[in-house]
Amino acid sequence: MSTFCLQILGTSAALPAYGRNPTAQVLQIAERLFLFDCGEGTQAQMQRYRVRKSKIEAIFITHLHGDHVFGLIGLLTSYSLEGRNQKLDIYGPAGLEDMMNVQLQYNGGGYSYPVHFHVVDTESAGLLWEDDQVEVYHFPLQHRIPTTGYRINEKLRPRNMIKEKIAEYQIPYQKIPGIKGGNDFETADGTIIPNAELTTAPPLPRSFAFCTDTRYHEELAKYIKEVDLLYHESTYCDDLKDQAVVSMHATAKEAAQMAYLAKAKTLILGHYSARYKTISIFEEEAKSIFPQSIAGVEGGTYEVPQLRP
Amino acid sequence: MSTFCLQILGTSAALPAYGRNPTAQVLQIAERLFLFDCGEGTQAQMQRYRVRKSKIEAIFITHLHGDHVFGLIGLLTSYSLEGRNQKLDIYGPAGLEDMMNVQLQYNGGGYSYPVHFHVVDTESAGLLWEDDQVEVYHFPLQHRIPTTGYRINEKLRPRNMIKEKIAEYQIPYQKIPGIKGGNDFETADGTIIPNAELTTAPPLPRSFAFCTDTRYHEELAKYIKEVDLLYHESTYCDDLKDQAVVSMHATAKEAAQMAYLAKAKTLILGHYSARYKTISIFEEEAKSIFPQSIAGVEGGTYEVPQLRP
Numbered sequence: 001m002s003t004f005c006l007q008i009l010g011t012s013a014a015l016p017a018y019g020r021n022p023t024a025q026v027l028q029i030a031e032r033l034f035l036f037d038c039g040e041g042t043q044a045q046m047q048r049y050r051v052r053k054s055k056i057e058a059i060f061i062t063h064l065h066g067d068h069v070f071g072l073i074g075l076l077t078s079y080s081l082e083g084r085n086q087k088l089d090i091y092g093p094a095g096l097e098d099m100m101n102v103q104l105q106y107n108g109g110g111y112s113y114p115v116h117f118h119v120v121d122t123e124s125a126g127l128l129w130e131d132d133q134v135e136v137y138h139f140p141l142q143h144r145i146p147t148t149g150y151r152i153n154e155k156l157r158p159r160n161m162i163k164e165k166i167a168e169y170q171i172p173y174q175k176i177p178g179i180k181g182g183n184d185f186e187t188a189d190g191t192i193i194p195n196a197e198l199t200t201a202p203p204l205p206r207s208f209a210f211c212t213d214t215r216y217h218e219e220l221a222k223y224i225k226e227v228d229l230l231y232h233e234s235t236y237c238d239d240l241k242d243q244a245v246v247s248m249h250a251t252a253k254e255a256a257q258m259a260y261l262a263k264a265k266t267l268i269l270g271h272y273s274a275r276y277k278t279i280s281i282f283e284e285e286a287k288s289i290f291p292q293s294i295a296g297v298e299g300g301t302y303e304v305p306q307l308r309p
Numbered sequence: 310m311s312t313f314c315l316q317i318l319g320t321s322a323a324l325p326a327y328g329r330n331p332t333a334q335v336l337q338i339a340e341r342l343f344l345f346d347c348g349e350g351t352q353a354q355m356q357r358y359r360v361r362k363s364k365i366e367a368i369f370i371t372h373l374h375g376d377h378v379f380g381l382i383g384l385l386t387s388y389s390l391e392g393r394n395q396k397l398d399i400y401g402p403a404g405l406e407d408m409m410n411v412q413l414q415y416n417g418g419g420y421s422y423p424v425h426f427h428v429v430d431t432e433s434a435g436l437l438w439e440d441d442q443v444e445v446y447h448f449p450l451q452h453r454i455p456t457t458g459y460r461i462n463e464k465l466r467p468r469n470m471i472k473e474k475i476a477e478y479q480i481p482y483q484k485i486p487g488i489k490g491g492n493d494f495e496t497a498d499g500t501i502i503p504n505a506e507l508t509t510a511p512p513l514p515r516s517f518a519f520c521t522d523t524r525y526h527e528e529l530a531k532y533i534k535e536v537d538l539l540y541h542e543s544t545y546c547d548d549l550k551d552q553a554v555v556s557m558h559a560t561a562k563e564a565a566q567m568a569y570l571a572k573a574k575t576l577i578l579g580h581y582s583a584r585y586k587t588i589s590i591f592e593e594e595a596k597s598i599f600p601q602s603i604a605g606v607e608g609g610t611y612e613v614p615q616l617r618p
Contacts, residue, residue, distance in 0.1 A: 017356075019356065040353070040379075044330065064416045065418075066382060105404075109374075
């Protein structure tokens with residue numbers, strides 16, 4: 001039973017306020033951890049919420065505004081101090097590696113582990129990375145500087161063979177991968193056993209999309225269609241819509257409209273402006289349009305259960 | 310009555326542990342605030358401990374290891390977001406400005422206020438800055454990369470005129486600055502009134518020295534002689550002396566020896582290694598050599614009272 005769970009480490013917009021921290025989220029998927037954005041203090045938040053940071057295999061950065069990236073150099077440095085040797089992949093817009101290198105150059109540091117920076121084209125969309133369990137896509141967001149969103153999907157697993165059927169129909173082992181892939185089976189006497197009798201369906205693949213920072217734009221919906229867990233920034237509520245337009249951010253209402261348009265299952269809000277002391281109004285505003293809206297809180301975990309069709 | 314008070318925001322060595330934060334300290338002196346070092350999360354710590362960060366006039370950075378500087382870019386960026394317009398002076402080793410600029414270049418940022426970077430020569434000692442109330446000196450520390458220590462002194466104020474004496478001896482106003490400077494006064498009939506009868510002594514100037522990171526070296530004593538408040542790093546206790554030698558850090562015992570040698574009034578310890586969960590042993594070790602030793606804690610304030618001779 002594989003856990004699919006998002007943990008939020010920071011919910012603040014650019015200017016930290018009311019003890020809120022800048023953006024960082026950890027996704028547990030397919031027995032691994034991925035980090036999305038890394039604002040200042042992310043490693044301290046990981047300690048507070050007992051995130052096993054050594055288990056993070058890849059980091060995805062949306063854009064180079066400080067509240068999404070100023071904690072990265074500290075995290076990378078701490079990995080070296082701890083003697084990490086596991087490879088780390090880092091995805092983000094052009095310039096990220098340079099930002100890290102200049103700082104390391106002056107403090108005489110380096111990496112104790114292999115670090116691979118991958119430049120993400122913020123103007124296009126496409127498959128960024130995959131293995132046999134997981135795939136990650138990127139797509140453009142619309143903000144003041146080049147910004148990319150990410151979507152991460154579990155891959156559909158093969159169907160599960162019903163073990164008793166192997167003996168019952170004397171199925172040769174070399175046929176099993178095909179049957180798990182959906183084939184029917186023909187017995188020695190020519191009888192066709194339909195696949196549905198031999199297998200059960202695999203769990204439904206789960207997905208997460210990370211959309212920050214961005215103004216509301218309908219083109220986004222096609223990249224995050226039917227995602228299970230949608231994180232969409234909501235820097236403001238509708239009362240400060242003008243401010244959102246100017247700064248190319250979204251309101252809670254707009255985030256909810258996007259969740260509705262994309263047929264997302266659950267919407268998580270965050271990136272709250274320092275103008276707001278309490279965050280319940282973000283959730284209230286979004287719920288009026290998209291009932292499955294949640295105002296994300298720091299330390300909060302948001303799990304997507306594993307379901308079968 | 311002017312307050313002279315140090316507040317500690319971070320007590321951790323390079324690898325944060327047990328909820329401790331990297332180095333940052335704020336000194337209130339002569340109605341202004343100066344920041345010493347700025348590890349990751351400093352601005353969050355300022356919020357937690359209600360430091361009025363807009364009042365900070367100058368920042369002094371000892372060296373470019375991340376745990377002393379990774380919070381600076383976030384602080385400088387937040388000042389811009391808040392619309393600061395007051396000038397900010399930043400002192401530190403060569404490379405600091407470049408570290409900031411590269412990051413700002415990629416996030417499209419700039420400063421909303423005048424920022425003046427001043428390169429401190431880490432090989433020499435001397436007066437760095439002064440005005441009519443305060444003077445700041447720098448001096449070399451011995452660490453793995455170029456590192457400077459700082460000492461900040463209140464200047465000796467003029468003596469205080471006893472107002473009644475002005476009438477009593479019919480002292481002309483133009484004589485008063487000289488008398489405040491220590492002159493005697495000669496009356497119209499040639500009588501010499503000794504200064505001690507006309508004035509009272511000003512308060513004793515107070516001083517603070519900030520010595521981190523550094524190995525123990527006796528030459529340091531001459532730069533911090535008779536300082537009121539000495540912050541000297543103590544990354545380790547004596548049980549890990551070998552580790553201190555290798556990494557060019559000091560032990561609590563060595564920090565105490567330095568305080569004793571320099572005839573400091575009070576020693577504040579900090580920069581505790583992640584190897585130590587509790588910090589009371591640092592204080593115990595130091596007190597055995599220098600009784601006025603205190604293990605600094607985050608949020609702790611250390612005031613030097615204003616005394617008259």
